[in-house]
Amino acid sequence: MKDSIHKYFQIGTIQWMSHPPADYEVLDSIKTICCDDYFDVLEVTQMKEEAVRESARRMLEQSHIKVCYGAQPRLLGPGLNPNDIDENGRLKAEKTLMDAVDEAEYLGAGGIAFLAGKWEEKTKEKAYQQLLKTTKNVCDYAAGKGMTVELEVFDYDMDKAALIGPAPYAAKFAADMKCMCSNFGLIVDLSHFPTTYETSKFVIQTLRPFITHFHIGNAVVKEGYEAYGDQHPRFGFPGGANDTQQLLDFFKILKEEGFFDQENPYVLSLEVKPWNGEDGDLVLAGTKRVINRAWALLDD
Structure with a gap:
């Protein structure tokens, strides 16, 4: 494409994946990413300390960057389940999601x-x-x-084993939700397609009316290989299912299905993380190179 990718998408990254909290201080991470004008969006998650939240809010505000909030870690960390058949368990998950709405608004x-x-x-x-x-x-x-509230579509039997789930089941759920709530949408992630045994074309076309947000990344789905499952290793990782060609195919489908919207561009965030001592900033740089190459190969 001759046009910049930023004409049609708001490019972002997931802060806690790019810079895992065990190895990176969250405020340093936020500043590093906000100072990189490749990114139009930063996806953040829970910050338990009030002083950290306030500093993060100020940096995000100054950076003129779009903020998205991922509540996935708030569920995965303590093992909360929004579809828990035990009502007390379900209510605990609901409570943390409502708290997430409050924190997201603040940020x-x-x-x-x-x-x-x-x-x-x-x-x-x-x-x-x-x-x-x-x-x-x-x-x-x-x-x-x-x-708004967005549900991210995950694998159903490989790693996260989430109820939603394969694309047809996600479409059924989204249709049911849309009958009740206009502020609901779906996030689809290229790195999850191999884990649900589906293709970009199938997922995008099946979920076309409900998609509001995109993630891209890699996955290893060969049993016995390092980083197997939903681990979001970098593009080019040994045994990975996605690289430049798969991202190019993804872009082609998005173009064909009318997702190139220069008036109201969709968020498209890269979701990759350093694996086993890798450097998060090098992984970010490598991911941007893959995005730039796939975009350059896309026909106008």
Whole structure:
């Protein structure tokens, strides 16, 4: 493409993936990313200390960067399940998601993203109804603040084993939600397509009416290989399923399906993380090179 990718998408990264908290101080990370004008968006997550939250809010505000908020770690860390068939467990997940809406609003984000919880075949239908209940309640709460709620589509049997899930089931859920809440949408992630045994074309076309946000990355789905599952290793990682060609195919499908919107560009965030001692900044730089090459190969 001759046009810049920034004409059609708001390019972002997921802060806690690019700079894992075990190795990077969150405020240093936020400043580093906000000072890189390749990024139009920064996706952040929970910051438990009030002073850190305030400093982060000020940096994000000064940077003229779009803020998105991922509540996935708030669920995965303590093992909370928004489709828990135990009502007390479901309510705990709902509470943390509503708290996430409040924190997202404080940090300047326009909404939150989350994921479905684990499920079992014998209770799948009950879990589905529980997830509808949680999502509607969170959407209603967010709507009161003029905010959105997005569900990220994950694998259903490989790693996260989330209820949502394969693309057709995600489409059913999103359609049910849209009948109740206009502020709901889906996040699809290129790195999850290999883990759900689906292609870019199938996922994008199946979920076309409900997609509001994109992630891109890599995954290893060969059993016995390092970083197997939903680990988001860098492009070029040994045994990885995605690289420049797969990203190019993804861009082609987005173009064909009308997602190149210069008036209201979609967020497209890279979700890769350093693996086993790798340097997060080098991984970020390498990811940008893959994005730039795939975009350059895309026909006008």
